[in-house]
Amino acid sequence: MSRLPSLLLSALCALLLTVPAAHAALVEIKGEVLDVETATARATTGAYAPRAMERAKEGRPMAILADDGVYLVEGDYTANRNLKLLDFVAKKIIAKGTVTERDGQKYLRVVAMTVQPTYGRK
Secondary structure (H helix, E strand, O other), X not given: OOHHHHHHHHHHHHHHHHOOOOOOOOEEEEEEEEEHHHHHHHHHHOOOOOOHHHHHHOOOOEEEEEOOEEEEEEOHHHHHHHXXXXXXXXXXXXXXXXXXXXXXXXXXXXXXXXXXXXOOOO
């Protein structure tokens, strides 16, 4: 009977160590939605390939080119060949989501996205 509390405690600790944080902090990223190839080229050379929409419709990986780097987009916004991203391609946006980093690359799991206001631009 005295082993039951210690077994329960051990099981709880193991569970907490293996389950990722369900409520990771949301961040806000401002940038431009482009295909990975274009975002990488613009970040390194300033070159721009106007094929971002074609590549998005093909279902290619998409990214957000922000001031602090390139964030690969993942999650629901990339489902069905980037269907939720199509309205934002090649536009300045504000994205909310959670950031992770794997092998030196930043990833943004987007939960919301809006086009940045243009205030006075025509």
